[in-house]
Amino acid sequence: MSAPHATNTPDPLDSLLAQAQRLASGTTVRDRIVGDIYRSSRAICKAAVRYEDKRKLASTHKLDRILTSKLWGFPIMLAVLGVIFWITIAGANVPSSLLADFFGVIESYLTAGFEAVHAPAWLHGVLVLGFFRGTGWVISVMLPPMAIFFPVFALLENFGYLPRVAFNMDRLFKKSGGHGKQALTMSMGFGCNAAAILSTRIIESPRERMLAILTNNFVPCNGRWPTLILLSSLFMAAGVASGLQTLATALVVMGFVLFGIVVTLTVSWLLSKTALRGVPTHYTLELPPYRRPQIWKTILLSSRDKSWNVLKRAVIVAAPAGILTWILGNIYISGDSVLQHMAAIFEPFAHAIGLDGYIIMAFLLGLPANEIVLPILLMGYMASGAMVDADGLGNIKELFLDHGWTWLTALNMMLFSLLHYPCGTTLFNIYKETKSAKWTFLSAVIPLAIAIGVTFITAQAARALGWV
């Protein structure tokens, strides 16, 4: 006879669990347990540890008392963010136009060279107007802001500020049902969403990790900073006195970042109330001591690892895209170029959300990397008949205005860029990390739906109110 007890063993455990659940219901047992343990630790340390010289320990604590205080934590965070943007925008302007001028001069030499050897017009078009101009644009628009933004951000990171950001944001994320460490992965997303997806491994609970993965896209990565920064400076700060334009641009970019964070929190909250229900888990966040960063090493390393890699990727993807765009823009079928035909297909939809067909196409072609959306758009515009001699930053605005841009187009392009689906690399990483086609699909569709929804609302509202 087999023993009934052996097979029945699990049953008392089930009733035990039921009993425990009944006892625990309605109370925040974990908070109290953790609280009591901390209290004991504190009591023991108070009795057994003596500090001879508090000042030796104080510097980190003193700084933390300010940087993570309830009153000053957020204003300081915003100020730091604002200053970084301001430095980036103010510093990038001049080198950007210098680089653009430089590439313009090279381009004219190249053109002269092609003419001198009587090269066919299509070859000149593909290589110079497509390939060279495309890559030249990417470099002059993206390199200067990156060369400033990444080192500054890296300095802040090495100083030890990011864990403090996570500490400050923890409450907000917990309220929205996520994990405090989501603040860290989100900060990582400011650099690169694809890398940030990998960094969500620091979040232990699968539910909260999924929240962090699904919402990471809502903070602009380095591929999108140039779009935001360029469009803000061209369109958003136009009405401001010239001395304050940089500041106004920085404020607009910061506004977008904050909006992205609000969307992150809102989506986290909604998901944690619906598809990813659950209670946030506890964790201990270690605030490491502040360290004086090794300034030159940080700058060199971040330039090498981040700026250079991003630029390389952008150029590698943008170069063929430039050629493709030029070809599409110069093959004519019944009077219009292929590019114009394609843009025309998207036009009605694009118009409804305040964009145009070219922008939609640029976003579609830009799926592999956000870096190339703006270059593709510029190339598309340049290839579409109106050949502007766009060798200065001011001329970009002309180019946009020639294609019927208003402040609404710029605003919605920025909003769409901020909110739309993650880039191909990020999606690939999401698939690798979640091993789920469903969640990968959702991580693209949720942001896309939000992007379309938001831009639709702004477009319709602005038009209904007669603002454009």
Added chain:
Amino acid sequence: MNTYTVALAGNPNTGKSTLFNSLTGMRQHTGNWAGKTVLTAEGDCVRGGTRFRLVDLPGTYSLYSNSADEEAARDYIIFENPDCAIVVLDATSLERNLNLALQVLEMTSRVVVCINLIDEAEKLGIRIDLQTFRQRLGVPVVAISARHNRGVDALMELVEQVASGQLAPHPTVLTYGDEIEHKIGELEPLVRSALGTRYPTRWVALRLLDGDEGLLASLKKRLHDRAMPQSGKEGEIRYERTACH
């Protein structure tokens, strides 16, 4: 030669792995980045005719099953039942580190608390009264500097005494608020009748109150695995070793 299993527990960045390396002489990576696959490094160390099998548990801040790391560390202490657990604390931030020690003490009494980085603490002017610690915790406490190989002999001596049973520490029971204590009081007898005393009943009760279903699943699996082969013995679970004295 006697062989004892010794688990090393501690927060990340406490020099736990430095101690592990200096004891076992094994070269290995000592960083701690969550998301790294949970690996428990093992190494042998022979001291004065006794062999210690050291197991370097993943560095964690707590032993609730928040993460794979924490679960691995917790499961090792509860289910693998090491002869002694060393809890490594960072002398420069004892208040935070002590939380883990208190949690380990709820699980097993065979613990030696090891305050590492004592040299750094001294430099910062932190004076630690070991005697008070011993009284308050109820287990042996020793201060070391793993980096400078200071106090390591004393540590291993205590570990041997605890592992061999020569020294049987009586950890101070951490008391919670009245409400939780009341609930523990209600649940603990049930735990005892369902599981016996193989596992620390008070701790199991506490974990269950906390809604730790993962633990119950592990317990179930282990009970089931053990109950099956010895199904001849009706109405009795054989206890091989007790974790709690």
